[in-house]
Amino acid sequence: MDNILEARDLRKLYHRGSEEIPALDGVSLDIKKGEFVSFVGPSGSGKTTLLNILGCLDNPSSGTLRLAGQEIFAAGRMLSETELTRIRRRVFGYVFQRFHLVPTLTVLENVLLPFAFYRKAGLTTDVERLLADLGLAKRRGHLPGQLSGGEMQRVAVARALVNDPEILLADEPTGNLDSKRTDEIKEVLLEMNRKRNVTILLVTHNPTLARTAQRTMELQDGRLVC
Amino acid sequence: MRKLAAVIAILLILPGPAGAAVGCDLNDPDRDVARLFPESTGYKTDYISIKSRGGEPLLRRVEQRLGDKFQGLYETSDVPYTVYSIIKGKELIGYIHGVNQKGVYGGIQVFLALESDGRIRLLYFQKLTSRHAKDLRAAEFEQQFKGLDLKDFSSYDVVAGRAPEGSRLATIKNPAPAAEKDFRAALRGVKKNLILMDEFFFRKAK
């Protein structure tokens, strides 16, 4: 299986006054297409920073990142917000801890929201099918205020998948949900990974959820420990 | 200064627009209301036309009750009659209503101050152009109408200018026999005024 992501010696330094704080300290990893990988580690270990760089939300301070064989970040090369957006909209879908649905748009409109800005050429997403797969078919005309937390996160997942991304990044997607809803989201992620062959990178504090992934990587002090 | 004088000149040398367009308004309502109803504390102004209250059928009924047709360029169903409802505290104590009546030498403005039951409190010709205007506008003449109401006028023939013998109206004599036409016009105006007020207010109240 081909690697979809190849990271080499990724570093990220934050500056606080004259002090340099390494958030990532030489992370190298390969992720295969269709793989489901989870990142765990204590708070401040650099999981979210890593996910942001792998997901092209942020530039690394140094190191390289290849996306499907194509070099994205290399030494000394910083990408502008526009360049990052161009890559992101082609490759990634994102799910965050908070759902950020537009309260005045219906479930269907929220799911279709990304199309207002970008639609992959030749894309024929079966939105009805996507909604059905996520158990939202009957909720399509509802407003977010009429949904449960789990349902809202499922809408967020549908929204992240509507442009048929190759990689889905999920940063603490169940952080705001109880255990029952967490299980729901776990099932959804697994199913999407299996059915749609979407590569999933998951950051979570929840060990059960982390174990759902095919591979779990642990970070400590900005380094991969296993 | 020369310029300013010029402006004032132009504003004054030309005749100003003549009052209200069609209706028959009091020249100075605040002062006139206080004079006709000294006990009043306020008044409300309504503009009512035959057209807005009943159109053609109402016009026919008014003409039939008047015993004469509406005539000329200006006696039409769209004339907005100005009715002042007089108020004392919260109580309605009467009305003031005027109609334009064609006289021999000009328009006669026939105003009636009415009690709330429709009886005449005072007849007042706001404007009357006639060689004998002074006699017709004399207080003694106008006072004779005090206490009369529409019933007293119902049998009055406005075309022939005749009131049935023995009726209260028959006792009112023309103070200026030479101005018989204006006298009759004035009485026609009073009768028309009472009929309109009956149609607009009293009939409905009954």
Next chain:
Amino acid sequence: MKIYLIAYKNLLRKKTRTVLTVLGIALSSWVLASLLGFNKGYEGALNHDIDNMGFQVLLTAKGCPYEAATLMLKGGTGLRYLKESMVQGVAEDHDVAAVTPMLMQAIFDPNKGESGGMSGYLGVDPATFPQSKGFLEFKKGGWFKDPDAREAVMGYEAAELEQRDTGDKLLIPEKNVEITVVGILKRTGTQDDGTIFLPFRTVQEVFGRKGLLTGMGITVRKDADIDKFTERLYDLPDVQVVSMAQVKSTIMSLLSSAKVMVFSIALIAIIIAMVGVINTILMSVFERFQELGILKSMGAMPSDVFKLVWAETMFLCLAGSSLGVLLALGLARTTELLVRRLLPYAPNGGLVQIDWRLAVGTVAAVTGAGLISGLYPAWRAARVRPLDSIRNEAE
């Protein structure tokens, strides 16, 4: 899903805030449209009044402004007059196309109102006056022909007040002179509506003013230099020259300082409304900081987010300004009544004229100003990075 639909639905999130902002814009647009409409209407009405006088220069006896007041108050006693013989001299000037003599007289009528009132008559020359007032149309009848006929032409409102039809008689009070009505004019919306015209020789005779005039209307040739001509007229003894252009410019200049003030008020109203717009949009941008970041993560370019927020501003301003213009249109007559009460002199006719061009212009101006105000909030929104919103979330 179009960006404009999202922008519209975003505005529905905080309905009260949106409605209040729209109302603010509506009020300022109302003020602006009414003022612009007044500006246009007043000038139009003034032009109409002045053009409908039929002549460009009015010559009166010196000191006439005060005498005109006398005329109104005392019925002509103590009035000063021009000699009728001057007409010939003025008519010979090379700049003059026509001269029409006029004699204004008023008389006390004890039977008008409670304590009497004035009745005015304008004596005009049947040979020249109808030409200089060619636009006057008759409802019934026509001009008197004979310069000393005992006949009258009545403006519509004067005829209505007197209930006169053609063939009816008029009585000049005190003088006991009967006049036959031969014509009733159609409404013009000018002072003519309230005027009773008589042949000027009849007025001279009835009022004992033989050989005298109160003024003459002068129609100037098209190519004439009115300023030079009026200067020449001042060489005549004891005359007051009133040029209509001068009257207009004086009234307009008197009005202009008032206009500067009201336009300043309108400008302040617009500025306040625009500050309101900036505040509303900026608040909504800050409230949606994370959401805007998420939109970026979904693939929205900075330009998309800019467009989204700018579209919200545009909707607010379009709705507000349209509502304001509708208010201005609906309340134009009320505004006019108010203006008439406030102004010492207001010409006849519509003082506040709001046509479609003015309406569209107001909407465009207010929306344009709104879009400029919306630049900063839209720019702030466009700069939001997805990372910022995620960091916010982590915090």
